[in-house]
Amino acid sequence: MSELRVGVVGVGVMGADHAERLVRKTAGARLAAVSDADQARAEALAAGLSGGVRVVADPLELIAADDVDAVILASPGFAHAEQLFACLEHGKPVLCEKPLTMDAASSLRVVEAEHKLGRQLIQVGFMRRFDPEYAALKQLLDAGDLGRTLLLHNVHRNKTSTPSFRSEMIVRDSMVHEVDVTRWLFGEEITRITVHTPKPTSLVADGVLDPQLAVFELAGGAMADVEVFVNFQVGYEVRCEAVAERGSATIGLGAGVFTRANERWGGAMPADFRVRFEQAYDIEVQRWVDATLRGEIDGPSAWDGYAAAAVCEAGLESLSSGKPIDVALADRGEVFA
Structure with a gap:
């Protein structure tokens, strides 16, 4: 062909x-x-x-x-x-x-x-696994020059969302990206998730819990967190910082040219995901x-998709209860036996 x-x-x-x-x-x-x-x-x-x-x-x-x-x-x-x-x-x-x-x-x-x-x-x-910045971060961590990776901090912000985008969708449709990124960067499964819900923005409908802060616990003992805020109002922002034994590495600090001039500094922020991840x-x-x-x-x-779905399912239970929820993941060896 x-x-x-x-x-x-x-x-x-x-x-x-x-x-x-x-x-x-x-x-x-x-x-x-x-x-x-x-x-x-x-x-x-x-x-x-x-x-x-x-x-x-x-x-x-x-x-x-x-x-x-x-x-x-x-x-x-x-x-x-x-x-x-x-x-x-x-x-x-x-x-x-x-x-x-x-x-x-x-x-x-x-x-x-x-x-x-x-x-x-x-x-x-x-x-995100194909994004050059994420790919470079993965290569750096796998090389081991910074020692073992201990923590991962993630920020995932959208400028706005539609009125129909409810609290559960923030977990299943937005946070799911950080679920996959965390599993991929560590090379381990997430075993427990806790979703915290701070005071919501006033710019969403009653009952919508936005932003959300989730904490992931991994099989090897490492931890990751993610702030998801889908009505940030400023623009589309995705950042990731890996903290290791001998240093840290951060991606997503700016889009386009980052300037310092006239007592100001900054750069462009894309309007949505299609620009940032084109x-x-x-x-x-x-x-x-x-x-x-x-x-x-x-x-x-398909296994990666299933594992992410299992974490998000536990995340929805944590969103509802406010408690840490263990991830119920099938035994991979039995599935592929």
Whole structure:
């Protein structure tokens, strides 16, 4: 196969961005078809892209189509389980935006179903692993020059969120990125999570707990924290500091040129995630295409998606109770036996 024919399911903000990326930036791939619950939105997107992109009303029909070799799922999380099982049934490699599914139990069923095939087809869209700054931090920590990593501090702030973005979504749809980053940087599972809820901003609806502060405890004894604030008002800000035995390392201090002049200092702050992580998305999709053409995956696996779902599920329980909650994670050795 010299060219990967890709179908995109869900062409909202993220899906449309991926569709544009496939057409304009990605080598070795061709956007073959798109599908969305909003037919008019899908048709408008297809009309604006060159190459005769088909619009398919039924996402399951797109997945099964003979002219689609692989799929990007950018549909709402509640639809992922059914669509992932369809990808496995038809042997279609899939890049699935987070979450893998909406709960740990269904995510584990996806992991088990993929394992029974004897071939990895699912990659999860935790794009921060592909961001050059995060990749450099991972390389630095793995080299061991700073000694063992002891603590990880994370900040995840959005300028604004939609009125429908509730407290639970802050855990499942925003904090999930720091869950994956923490597991990846330490190379360990998170065993306990505590979600604290300080006084909320006055700029959200009653009952919405924003910001949130979570503490992760890892299997090896290290700890991580994350502040998630999705109505920060200033801009999109993601920072990460790793504290090790012989030093620390920080990423995300500025976007663009950081200046000092006229008794002032500062730099630009992006408006949203697509600007901050544009390069990460470009690298992620290109490497997914390249790996798929080789018959492999090159990124977070279905297990990574399941593990993140299990941590977030415990996080939702902690959000409700205010107590530390142990993460109930299946035994990996038994799952892959």
